[in-house]
Amino acid sequence: MLSKRVIACLDVRDGHLAKSVKFVNTQNIGDPVEKAHEYYLDGLDELVFYDITASSEKRNIMLDVVESVASQVFIPLSVGGGVRSVSDATDLRLAGAEKINVNSAAVKRPELIDECSSAIGNQNVVLSMDIQKVAKSNEIPSGYEIVINGGRSPMGLDALAWALEGEKRGAGELVINSIDADGTKDGYEIELTAMIAQAVRVPVIASGGAGLPEHLYEVLTKGHADAALVASMVHYGDYKVSELKGYLHDQRLKIRMSW
Amino acid sequence: MSLSNNNKASIVTLIVDYDAGNLASVKRACEQVGLEAEFCADPDHLRHAQRVIFPGVGAAGSAMASLKSRGLDQALREVINNGCPVLGICLGMQISLDYSEENDTATLGFIAGKVSRFRMDRLDLKVPHMGWNEVCVQHTHPVLQGIEAGDEFYFVHGYFPTPKDNSAVLATTDYEGHFASAIGKDSYIGTQFHPEKSGRVGLRLLNNFAQWDGQC
Numbered sequence: 001m002l003s004k005r006v007i008a009c010l011d012v013r014d015g016h017l018a019k020s021v022k023f024v025n026t027q028n029i030g031d032p033v034e035k036a037h038e039y040y041l042d043g044l045d046e047l048v049f050y051d052i053t054a055s056s057e058k059r060n061i062m063l064d065v066v067e068s069v070a071s072q073v074f075i076p077l078s079v080g081g082g083v084r085s086v087s088d089a090t091d092l093r094l095a096g097a098e099k100i101n102v103n104s105a106a107v108k109r110p111e112l113i114d115e116c117s118s119a120i121g122n123q124n125v126v127l128s129m130d131i132q133k134v135a136k137s138n139e140i141p142s143g144y145e146i147v148i149n150g151g152r153s154p155m156g157l158d159a160l161a162w163a164l165e166g167e168k169r170g171a172g173e174l175v176i177n178s179i180d181a182d183g184t185k186d187g188y189e190i191e192l193t194a195m196i197a198q199a200v201r202v203p204v205i206a207s208g209g210a211g212l213p214e215h216l217y218e219v220l221t222k223g224h225a226d227a228a229l230v231a232s233m234v235h236y237g238d239y240k241v242s243e244l245k246g247y248l249h250d251q252r253l254k255i256r257m258s259w
Numbered sequence: 260m261s262l263s264n265n266n267k268a269s270i271v272t273l274i275v276d277y278d279a280g281n282l283a284s285v286k287r288a289c290e291q292v293g294l295e296a297e298f299c300a301d302p303d304h305l306r307h308a309q310r311v312i313f314p315g316v317g318a319a320g321s322a323m324a325s326l327k328s329r330g331l332d333q334a335l336r337e338v339i340n341n342g343c344p345v346l347g348i349c350l351g352m353q354i355s356l357d358y359s360e361e362n363d364t365a366t367l368g369f370i371a372g373k374v375s376r377f378r379m380d381r382l383d384l385k386v387p388h389m390g391w392n393e394v395c396v397q398h399t400h401p402v403l404q405g406i407e408a409g410d411e412f413y414f415v416h417g418y419f420p421t422p423k424d425n426s427a428v429l430a431t432t433d434y435e436g437h438f439a440s441a442i443g444k445d446s447y448i449g450t451q452f453h454p455e456k457s458g459r460v461g462l463r464l465l466n467n468f469a470q471w472d473g474q475c
Contacts, residue, residue: 001433003391003411040458071287076413077412093281098456120281121316123387123415172387203385226390233282256391256411259458 005227051081070096117170129173185211288455302334315350319361352449372422412452446473
């Protein structure tokens with residue numbers, strides 16, 4: 001059977017590794033290429049790079065980062081942040097990214113998902129969704145709303161409806177990122193993850209809130225996620241990737257243990 | 260250095276380039292194991308190959324159309340008949356059988372058998388089969404040497420191969436039951452998984468392929 005995946009997310013700003021709490025106060029915490037290689041050697045299953053560079057003239061720095069990582073890390077590499085067109089996606093793919101994450105630009109123009117999936121294949125298009133909990137309403141029946149622009153702009157769009165639309169338009173995988181849980185280390189948003197994971201047929205990656213190995217176990221079981229995304233808990237050295245995987249394996253989850 | 264060593268060092272592996280996905284990751288992984296590789300879209304160049312990697316992602320129908328329009332299908336058939344070591348990866352493996360349910364496509368027929376879609380009636384199983392899964396070697400083969408029980412490789416696919424002759428099944432993987440995840444015959448070997456994305460074990464397989472003379 002398929003193993004549950006542990007994925008590390010590296011936010012990159014101007015070529016440096018950054019980490020935010022609730023999407024603000026980003027700090028520079030190291031070299032993304034070095035970190036990626038370190039995690040790869042320690043058994044990481046997949047890497048996600050998120051470009052949070054503010055200015056578009058510095059975007060080429062990201063292509064260099066992707067290229068350096070791709071020449072020394074031989075696991076799937078997913079890249080997102082600022083992908084607005086098929087040509088953005090193609091540039092990143094040529095630099096060595098396997099999968100492309102689309103987010104804000106797809107909310108503004110959903111056809112981007114269709115275009116990317118026909119250009120590079122469904123399996124390589126990941127729809128990343130930033131989601132916050134709100135009161136249930138006619139507009140937002142699930143009680144979870146899509147937010148874009150790095151957590152600043154609520155869109156009045158229901159998260160469950162958007163997940164289903166994204167799948168229909170050809171997204172091969174979904175990232176469920178809870179803004180409420182992001183950076184708190186209090187655990188993933190289980191209710192949100194389970195709601196979406198049970199409604200779609202594509203794999204779901206849970207993101208935001210991981211602080212303890214137990215949190216990964218919870219979201220991969222109760223949350224029905226196929227993969228758990230981690231950031232601060234490994235970036236600051238609180239846990240090693242291999243420790244997290246060892247813990248999940250000890251809990252009898254199917255985990256890749258030889259690398 | 261002996262003459263034969265010099266000859267070996269001068270072998271360039273040709274990666275068949277037929278608009279079937281991103282080939283750069285295959286080339287990077289080859290370089291990592293010391294295999295000099297270049298892309299090849301020219302059937303005459305391919306005919307003289309001494310080692311070939313036949314990758315591919317996407318759909319069987321368009322892949323076959325693209326191969327045929329460039330005359331690469333015939334060139335591939337010739338190199339395989341000449342005993343040149345060929346490694347098919349993912350779609351490159353699938354279209355080496357006779358037929359694919361995907362786009363109802365007649366394929367190259369290097370190995371007797373067909374390619375079918377995973378059943379969609381089990382809601383707990385997601386299609387495509389995407390992620391890391393175990394590869395169990397069924398028949399020893401020089402390219403699969405050193406793969407141990409529990410070793411996992413990276414997969415992304417919605418269709419799987421079923422060779423007619425069981426001796427062509429070199430390894431199996433469990434997803435909705437067992438399917439053939441590595442197949443081979445003579446100097447041809449194909450994997451459903453992506454060795455170039457499968458970490459150390461994947462690089463090991465590519466390194467084995469780099470050493471392989473095409474004999475089983």
